[in-house]
Amino acid sequence: METKNRKVLIADDEPDILEILKYNLSNEGYQVVTAKDGDDALEKARLTQPDLIVLDVMMPKKTGVEVCQLLRAQPAFKETLIIFLTALNDEGTQVKGLETGADDYISKPVSPRVLLSRINALFRRVKKPDGRILKIENITIDPERYIVKVDDNDITLAKKEFELIYLLAIKPGRVFLRNEILNQVWGNDVIVGDRTIDVHIRKIRQKLGVDCITTVKGVGYKFEL
Amino acid sequence: METKNRKVLIADDEPDILEILKYNLSNEGYQVVTAKDGDDALEKARLTQPDLIVLDVMMPKKTGVEVCQLLRAQPAFKETLIIFLTALNDEGTQVKGLETGADDYISKPVSPRVLLSRINALFRRVKKPDGRILKIENITIDPERYIVKVDDNDITLAKKEFELIYLLAIKPGRVFLRNEILNQVWGNDVIVGDRTIDVHIRKIRQKLGVDCITTVKGVGYKFEL
DNA sequence: AAGCAGGTTAAGTTATCATTAACTCTATGT
DNA sequence: ACATAGAGTTAATGATAACTTAACCTGCTT
Numbered sequence: 001m002e003t004k005n006r007k008v009l010i011a012d013d014e015p016d017i018l019e020i021l022k023y024n025l026s027n028e029g030y031q032v033v034t035a036k037d038g039d040d041a042l043e044k045a046r047l048t049q050p051d052l053i054v055l056d057v058m059m060p061k062k063t064g065v066e067v068c069q070l071l072r073a074q075p076a077f078k079e080t081l082i083i084f085l086t087a088l089n090d091e092g093t094q095v096k097g098l099e100t101g102a103d104d105y106i107s108k109p110v111s112p113r114v115l116l117s118r119i120n121a122l123f124r125r126v127k128k129p130d131g132r133i134l135k136i137e138n139i140t141i142d143p144e145r146y147i148v149k150v151d152d153n154d155i156t157l158a159k160k161e162f163e164l165i166y167l168l169a170i171k172p173g174r175v176f177l178r179n180e181i182l183n184q185v186w187g188n189d190v191i192v193g194d195r196t197i198d199v200h201i202r203k204i205r206q207k208l209g210v211d212c213i214t215t216v217k218g219v220g221y222k223f224e225l
Numbered sequence: 226m227e228t229k230n231r232k233v234l235i236a237d238d239e240p241d242i243l244e245i246l247k248y249n250l251s252n253e254g255y256q257v258v259t260a261k262d263g264d265d266a267l268e269k270a271r272l273t274q275p276d277l278i279v280l281d282v283m284m285p286k287k288t289g290v291e292v293c294q295l296l297r298a299q300p301a302f303k304e305t306l307i308i309f310l311t312a313l314n315d316e317g318t319q320v321k322g323l324e325t326g327a328d329d330y331i332s333k334p335v336s337p338r339v340l341l342s343r344i345n346a347l348f349r350r351v352k353k354p355d356g357r358i359l360k361i362e363n364i365t366i367d368p369e370r371y372i373v374k375v376d377d378n379d380i381t382l383a384k385k386e387f388e389l390i391y392l393l394a395i396k397p398g399r400v401f402l403r404n405e406i407l408n409q410v411w412g413n414d415v416i417v418g419d420r421t422i423d424v425h426i427r428k429i430r431q432k433l434g435v436d437c438i439t440t441v442k443g444v445g446y447k448f449e450l
Numbered sequence: 451a452a453g454c455a456g457g458t459t460a461a462g463t464t465a466t467c468a469t470t471a472a473c474t475c476t477a478t479g480t
Numbered sequence: 481a482c483a484t485a486g487a488g489t490t491a492a493t494g495a496t497a498a499c500t501t502a503a504c505c506t507g508c509t510t
Contacts, residue, residue: 091336098342111316115321125350157489173370216371218384
């Protein structure tokens with residue numbers, strides 16, 4: 001079975017639903033974590049740092065909406081995908097849910113197939129490094145081996161160096177702001193100085209010996225041959 | 226009224242729905258373009274390069290699903306947001322619609338408020354560094370790459386230069402007062418002399434080699450070919 | 451011709467990045 | 481647990497590109 005390397009947290013107080021959804025998502029290759037109420041969801045989110053969270057709105061302890069608000073207030077969960085699940089389907093609730101910062105809002109009873117499609121649709125949008133081997137002309141970037149090839153010469157990069165060049169190479173030509181780089185490579189909450197990025201860029205340039213990273217002053221860096 | 230600088234194309238064969246949605250989206254600051262059938266939608270999409278497209282599934286000429294497939298096959302529309310609108314609400318259609326590459330699928334009758342929330346939720350996800358790619362005849366201004374193309378020749382502009390021409394090119398023909406330019410590019414609080422703008426304008430004209438910025442004496446500048 | 455608006459140029463100023471080296475942290479093996 | 485090596489971070493310094501300013505020029509308007 002294909003493994004997606006993507007973590008999904010599902011929070012619902014009905015064990016049956018939890019079970020069905022977990023089964024279906026696992027089958028699709030997602031790593032699934034479950035929570036049985038609002039507080040549990042917060043706890044599990046903190047511990048497992050999921051890529052997507054499915055929240056039932058009506059839950060004990062804390063409602064899904066409350067959980068969503070608390071999560072969004074933390075830097076680490078600013079970008080996490082969130083889907084609401086609910087039996088309430090009035091317009092106001094839906095609008096409010098989405099405005100809380102959720103990415104989708106699905107009415108119960110929910111079909112596993114529909115939920116899956118919607119989850120896939122959301123993941124399609126957030127291009128995270130997902131383990132593909134990238135090839136740009138004579139440069140190959142292989143996230144499985146943490147190795148970059150330039151004309152068949154293997155070059156070993158350190159973790160951060162690799163993640164940095166991998167991020168840039170996902171979208172060659174596109175400029176990545178220093179902030180984006182920090183968020184993606186270091187994590188939303190980690191605080192490091194600005195010069196740190198420069199130094200890593202330098203090491204990459206040095207090791208590769210090829211001029212493939214362009215500086216855009218005052219903006220960021222981009223991968224470009 | 227706030228202007229969002231985001232173009233939305235709505236395609237539906239029912240004039241009433243078109244009208245209601247257009248009214249509501251315009252009110253929120255979106256630039257709205259409408260189409261009355263599948264072929265019209267394709268045509269308008271090509272001409273206006275919208276950021277998001279709302280497609281009714283049941284339309285004359287070509288169905289929304291067909292339109293979506295044709296669009297997704299073109300590189301220019303790989304990243305465009307697409308929402309399906311439909312009276313059919315069976316599970317299979319919905320799943321299939323999302324798998325075609327759509328980002329959302331909403332059942333009719335659709336409430337304008339809900340549509341708006343969902344559109345906003347989608348845009349929240351795809352916030353690019355600055356905005357969208359502008360194309361005016363043979364000139365392309367790409368904020369993602371910080372590059373201006375004139376007839377396929379890449380021209381690199383400095384930050385301020387780029388932001389300045391980008392501002393003018395958002396609304397070609399419209400005159401921007403010196404004050405507006407200062408506010409938008411430099412910021413409300415920054416104080417710089419009047420000649421500063423001139424110098425940047427000059428550099429842009431010089432680098433592009435094309436006469437695309439017109440001076441309106443005593444008023445400001447405008448982008449014009 | 452005076453006055454104004456903007457163009458042009460070059461020189462001055464600043465901000466940002468590159469580079470280096472030193473330091474801290476982490477993982478690994480003994 | 482300790483030593484060690486490599487990774488990661490920071491701070492200091494230097495280089496340069498970006499930005500701003502000032503002085504002067506041109507052309508138009510009244």
